[in-house]
Amino acid sequence: xxxxxxxxxxxxxxxxxxxxxxxxxxxxxxxxxxxxxxxxxxxxxxxxxxxxxxxxxxxxxxxxxxxxxxxxxxxxxxxxxxxxxxxxxxxxxxxxxxxxxxxxxxxxxxxxxxxxxxxxxxxxxxxxxxxxxxxxxxxxxxxxxxxxxxxxxxxxxxxxxxxxxxxxxxx
Amino acid sequence: xxxxxxxxxxxxxxxxxxxxxxxxxxxxxxxxxxxxxxxxxxxxxxxxxxxxxxxxxxxxxxxxxxxxxxxxxxxxxxxxxxxxxxxxxxxxxxxxxxxxxxxxxxxxxxxxxxxxxxxxxxxxxxxxxxxxxxxxxxxxxxxxxxxxxxxxxxxxxxxxxxxxxxxxxxxxxxxxxxxxxxxxxxxxxxx
Numbered sequence: 001x002x003x004x005x006x007x008x009x010x011x012x013x014x015x016x017x018x019x020x021x022x023x024x025x026x027x028x029x030x031x032x033x034x035x036x037x038x039x040x041x042x043x044x045x046x047x048x049x050x051x052x053x054x055x056x057x058x059x060x061x062x063x064x065x066x067x068x069x070x071x072x073x074x075x076x077x078x079x080x081x082x083x084x085x086x087x088x089x090x091x092x093x094x095x096x097x098x099x100x101x102x103x104x105x106x107x108x109x110x111x112x113x114x115x116x117x118x119x120x121x122x123x124x125x126x127x128x129x130x131x132x133x134x135x136x137x138x139x140x141x142x143x144x145x146x147x148x149x150x151x152x153x154x155x156x157x158x159x160x161x162x163x164x165x166x167x168x169x170x171x
Numbered sequence: 172x173x174x175x176x177x178x179x180x181x182x183x184x185x186x187x188x189x190x191x192x193x194x195x196x197x198x199x200x201x202x203x204x205x206x207x208x209x210x211x212x213x214x215x216x217x218x219x220x221x222x223x224x225x226x227x228x229x230x231x232x233x234x235x236x237x238x239x240x241x242x243x244x245x246x247x248x249x250x251x252x253x254x255x256x257x258x259x260x261x262x263x264x265x266x267x268x269x270x271x272x273x274x275x276x277x278x279x280x281x282x283x284x285x286x287x288x289x290x291x292x293x294x295x296x297x298x299x300x301x302x303x304x305x306x307x308x309x310x311x312x313x314x315x316x317x318x319x320x321x322x323x324x325x326x327x328x329x330x331x332x333x334x335x336x337x338x339x340x341x342x343x344x345x346x347x348x349x350x351x352x353x354x355x356x357x358x359x360x361x362x
Contacts, residue, residue, distance in 0.1 A: 047217070056208070061183075155338075
């Protein structure tokens with residue numbers, strides 16, 4: 001299975017169309033092509049972190065600076081970032097717009113991704129983080145824009161889960 | 172000694188003694204106290220500094236917090252925010268939570284050496300008031316990312332508490348930055 005080049009372009013264009021100028025990310029397979037485009041784009045600042053919880057701090061700093069910022073991470077990175085999400089973003093009312101690659105779910109061939117994939121939705125619900133699944137290249141641009149808008153109006157973390165349907169080439 | 176220098180700079184502090192002592196000297200709208208989420212103060216500082224290149228950003232950190240987010244040293248080295256001064260108060264103690272020894276006690280772990288090995292060019296390690304003053308003057312004057320690791324005694328304030336709600340601190344800090352940006356964009360003759 002390979003990552004969809006076309007849909008990675010569509011997702012990146014959705015990010016651009018939402019007026020996003022700054023991204024923090026930890027690279028992972030499904031996000032690779034997307035991040036390559038961000039790296040090449042002179043209008044986007046890409047900050048690559050060593051661990052996803054750092055990105056929560058970077059996103060808060062970008063928000064304070066008045067920058068339109070989103071976070072890109074794998075769901076396991078989301079799980080690794082929870083204390084920052086709870087005790088920085090939620091505690092202080094700082095919005096986070098998170099695009100999360102949902103590994104380890106329907107169709108997942110790799111055992112190591114499965115536990116994280118199985119618990120991701122439950123953890124999002126437990127944290128009361130609003131989320132949606134992005135499955136179609138036709139919808140994802142609108143979903144990114146709406147996720148960002150909602151994060152800013154609610155001063156809350158929100159998550160858009162990037163699914164296999166969207167991120168991998170169809171068989 | 173540091174306090175007057177912080178007048179016109181976005182400042183991010185960690186929780187505990189660091190936040191309380193700064194607050195007790197007199198709160199300013201440009202101070203953000205990260206009262207939880209240990210380790211992320213320097214990441215917040217990075218996010219501010221990269222997007223506001225004309226501001227000098229100051230992070231007041233501690234050994235316990237840095238130890239919780241060592242990756243930040245590598246990220247800071249990679250992006251090298253030239254307008255950021257990262258001060259790590261190393262008291263060798265998890266003071267605010269009961270004073271347990273941290274890994275830096277008795278020099279077991281050397282944070283300044285770790286910062287240098289992460290690839291940070293300007294790292295000062297000081298253990299006196301004079302030494303700290305000189306390192307701080309250098310760091311504030313330098314147009315490059317600077318880290319100061321300063322050994323301090325494990326002594327904190329005898330009280331904790333602020334007349335400032337946490338979201339209120341965030342809202343006001345963001346407003347202060349927004350007002351600075353507006354002022355910087357407005358030509359002097361138009362004022």
